[in-house]
Amino acid sequence: KHQTKLSSALLIGGVSMDEQSRKLERGADVLIATPGRLLDHVERGQVVLRGIQMLVIDETDRMLDMGFIPDVQKIVRLLPAKRQTLFFSATLSPEIRRIGAEFVTDPKEISVSAPSSASVLVEQGLLQTTPSGKRDALRRLLEVKGVQNALIFLNRKKDVDVLATSLKRHGFAAAAIHGDLAQSVRMQTLESFKNGEIKFLVASD
Numbered sequence: 001k002h003q004t005k006l007s008s009a010l011l012i013g014g015v016s017m018d019e020q021s022r023k024l025e026r027g028a029d030v031l032i033a034t035p036g037r038l039l040d041h042v043e044r045g046q047v048v049l050r051g052i053q054m055l056v057i058d059e060t061d062r063m064l065d066m067g068f069i070p071d072v073q074k075i076v077r078l079l080p081a082k083r084q085t086l087f088f089s090a091t092l093s094p095e096i097r098r099i100g101a102e103f104v105t106d107p108k109e110i111s112v113s114a115p116s117s118a119s120v121l122v123e124q125g126l127l128q129t130t131p132s133g134k135r136d137a138l139r140r141l142l143e144v145k146g147v148q149n150a151l152i153f154l155n156r157k158k159d160v161d162v163l164a165t166s167l168k169r170h171g172f173a174a175a176a177i178h179g180d181l182a183q184s185v186r187m188q189t190l191e192s193f194k195n196g197e198i199k200f201l202v203a204s205d
Helices: 017-026 036-041 060-065 069-077 096-101 131-144 157-169 183-194
Strands: 009-012 032-033 054-057 084-087 151-154 174-177 200-204
Touching: 009 036, 009 131, 017 036, 032 036, 036 069, 060 069, 060 096, 069 096, 084 096, 131 157, 151 157, 157 174, 157 200, 174 183, 183 200
Parallel strands: 009 032, 054 084, 151 200, 174 200
Antiparallel strands: none
16 A cells, blocks of 8 residues: 555444545445445445456455354455455365355455475474363463463354453463454454563464
C-alpha cells in the first residue's frame, strides 16, 4: 500500500461496522476482508462487487477447517466471471482442489516447497507426554531451553485460556489471543508481545 496510490479498507469482525462504513463511503481501491464481515456490508448495500478485477483467497485450508467456505462461495457468485483469481493454501488436499475448481479457470499451479517440508532454519522436535502432563512438560521445556519468547498454538479457545492462566500462575509473562477476544484486545496483546511486555503468546491456531 505504501508504495502505491491505492487506497484500502479493512473489513473484519470485532470492530465497529459504522467506522468501516464511513471508510467505504470515502472509497477504496482494495478491500481486505473476512468473508462474513464483507457479506454484512454487501447486505447493507455498502459494497457492490460487480467491478472487482482481482480476487485473492488466502489461507483456504484454514477457511475450510473453520467453516468459512460457504461464505466465500456466496462472495464469488457476486463477482464478475471475468477476473483474475489468486488462490493460496498451505495444503492442496482433494477437497481444497475441488473447492478451487469452483473459483478458478484454467489455473496455473505454483508450489513454493515440497509437501510437508520444513525450512532448514527450523529445528523440529517431539516431546512425548500424557494429556495431563502437557502443561508441566511445556514449563520444563521453556525453562531447560531458556526460551525467552515463544508462540504457543492450541486448537481450542478454551484450552488457550487455561494454558495462559496456568503459565501466568507459574510466573511466566504470558497472554492469550483468540477469536473470542475483542479486536482491540487482540491488537493490544500483539503490541505487548512485540514490545516485550508479554514473552509467551498462547494462541488458537
